[in-house]
Amino acid sequence: MIEPCTPLSLLQVMTYSGPLKIKSLEPEDPLIEFNQGGELKSSRFGDVYASSLDPVGESEHVFIEGNQLQQRWREPPKESSSFHVGELGFGTGLNFLLTWKHWFEAEDKDPGWQHLYYSGFEAFPLSAVLMETVHQNWFKDPGSPYQTLYPYSKQLLDQWQDMMIGVHRIALDSSITLDLHINDAFSAMAQRPKRSRPMDAWFLDGFSP
Numbered sequence: 001m002i003e004p005c006t007p008l009s010l011l012q013v014m015t016y017s018g019p020l021k022i023k024s025l026e027p028e029d030p031l032i033e034f035n036q037g038g039e040l041k042s043s044r045f046g047d048v049y050a051s052s053l054d055p056v057g058e059s060e061h062v063f064i065e066g067n068q069l070q071q072r073w074r075e076p077p078k079e080s081s082s083f084h085v086g087e088l089g090f091g092t093g094l095n096f097l098l099t100w101k102h103w104f105e106a107e108d109k110d111p112g113w114q115h116l117y118y119s120g121f122e123a124f125p126l127s128a129v130l131m132e133t134v135h136q137n138w139f140k141d142p143g144s145p146y147q148t149l150y151p152y153s154k155q156l157l158d159q160w161q162d163m164m165i166g167v168h169r170i171a172l173d174s175s176i177t178l179d180l181h182i183n184d185a186f187s188a189m190a191q192r193p194k195r196s197r198p199m200d201a202w203f204l205d206g207f208s209p
Contacts (some may be wrong), residue, residue, distance in 0.1 A: 023162040058188050063095050067201040071108040081114040087203035088185055090120030092134050095148040097152045117177050123184045125163045132157055
């Protein structure tokens, strides 16, 4: 958790003669736009959030299958009953929603697995309005591969809000906890407790450098 800042004492404020510099708690603007293909793009990085060809299939292949999540959940846990996933670049939440869906719908998951903790590290979070717009666009086409994510998307949007720098915990149901670390990855990692449980899987996503 982020440690609280120590406030200046009244004496320090009264005797300080220089300019008071206070770092803004508002994250930087990713400068979002929709390109001609309807893709969500950050003009700050000149990169899109997801491929327009098959974003769901791409995420399934790279992150779900790439980390062998379904196979690993079939095996009984060796130590903890919780599974921890970390993602660099939460973006629209697509990878999280897919992970949640597979966790919830896995019929052959070993009963020893009790809780999924998902930690998203995001320096440029989408606003509540933009996040809702993106998700609404996903479900406009009845044949869209996003349709299976609708119930999960709705629950996430119900709790999504404009976020300041810091850690935001969202409990989505009895077995899913989402921790959003709004800051650059280096700062967010440094603020994690030293004895934090290591991640069982990492999704190394994000914009191209």
